[in-house]
Amino acid sequence: MSDPIRFDTRVAIVTGAGGGLGRAHALALAARGAKVVVNDVGNAQSVVDEIRAAGGEAMASAASVSDADAVQDMVARIIAQWGRIDILINNAGILRDKSFAKTPTDFFEAVIDVHLRGAWVCTQAVWEIMRAQGYGRVLMTTSSSGLYGNFGQANYSSAKLALVGLMNTLAIEGEKSGIRVNALAPAAMTQMTEALLPAGAADALGPEKVSPAALFLVSEGAPTKTILTAGAGVIAVARIEETPGLALGDAPDVDDVAAAWDALQAQPIHNPVRAAWEQTQKFVDMAKAKG
Template identity: 45%
Template sequence: MSVSFKDQVAIVTGAGGGLGRSHALMLASHGAAVVVNDFGGARDGSGGTTEASEAVVREITAAGGRAIANAGNVASEADMAEMVEQALSAFGRIDVLINNAGILRDKSFAKMEIEDFRRVVEVHLMGTTIATKAVWAQMREQKYGRILVTSSTSGSYGNFGQSNYGAAKMGVLGLMNVLHLEGAKYGIHVNAIVPTAATRMTGDMMDPAMLELLAPELVSPAAVWLVSRDAPSRTALLAGAGTVARLALVESQGVCFTGQEFTPETVGARFDEIASLDGQIEVMAGLDHVDRIIANARAALAKKD
């Protein structure tokens, strides 16, 4: 099945290099007009320049594509509102938003300053929220939109020295889950990419032999498919080194203590049963979990009677 973004407009944040650049180039090669956003700061978020975004725009236009540069800061509501106005003025609509912009300020939790924690959350979680909020009304009005958030295994699994980054990256998955529900009737699909790639952000963290296998171009096909017309919603794909897998949040069948002794001791005694993933369940909405545990309790009470 061919994937085309003909007559569509995409915004990619943090697109001056690495994953964002790769996503922007692939979107353009599949027909999208692209707003290449990049604040142009250092890895820790300091500084700022338009050079990176303008260079990617030149790559796209040299290949016959359409693109404009934007140097807005995703953590600024005013900048993101201006970016949306720029996109609408240039291209008339917004179909796709890929939230990719990010910074790193890694330290162990004991050594980390709260300001470093706050700043990473501001860019990754709040920046994603602010950029998404900026396009939301337009997508609702046109009854179509594709939004991608960028998560990380540092959140889903953990990575030493990245408490700020991991917390923010799990936060965007929660945002995805809720916006999937709220956007459904407006034709807005919200998904997540969980990449592993060699970029400016990660290049000094990995062995050179590993870096060769982790080109950003081995993530972008999954990311771009997740914002295509035929994409699902509320789907998180892990992608890196040519492997694509689905990340799912599941819960165990658990134990219902209704009508039984329920103490810390009984929880401990039955922990292995509680934790067993035999018969695991993927719950698709918070209220589905509530329905399940209420049904368990009612069944237990009926059995007791």
């Protein structure tokens, strides 16, 4: 059996860690030796107190994740105290649920601001530090709503799938610097989600049952560019894949697409595309072969 995963030399930031999933992640990291920055606009200190009471090291931060200046101040404090930042878990989030037709623009902007802008701001604030270290682990918190859709959550699902796009590019850009970037789609009963989940789900969907997946994705042996879904002690990998494709000739029209549709639908799933350039190269190669 391999040695247990530890974080004894690591410094981790967990955003939105005053309760729910973030708190569970922070406690789990601290229990395995990490120094943890508990970021939350409302309840950070109580989680810091929990960590310290258990013998761990922690720092509280009330910085809003979408406030670039406040986040930079938080990062400066961490470097001054601990000298490095190894792990960032972008967990902070809010809900403003309504059907698409009834969603006001400010509901859309608020959700995008916390989930997408917040992850962008926090990741950019630590990126050069991780590059200089030659080591970093960044975790985006996506959602099944973003991956698959969910009624009444057009704003939320837009932000959550955007985080997958951010992960995909940062995983490519960070690879040569030892930075691995992944995404977690959790299923958990928290204050934010309790109204959306079925009655009686609380015991099965405790946030602490998601944290092992989060810790794996920020561990030394983590993969990169991976979407892991987790909940109720169950894990799965979600992938964006495409079929091998069909070459329609040099001047295809809409009738050619319609004629090929059934055959295209019947194709097996192809290997995941590693980057946008690979898909473009595939199309060019197939067109040349047909011509």
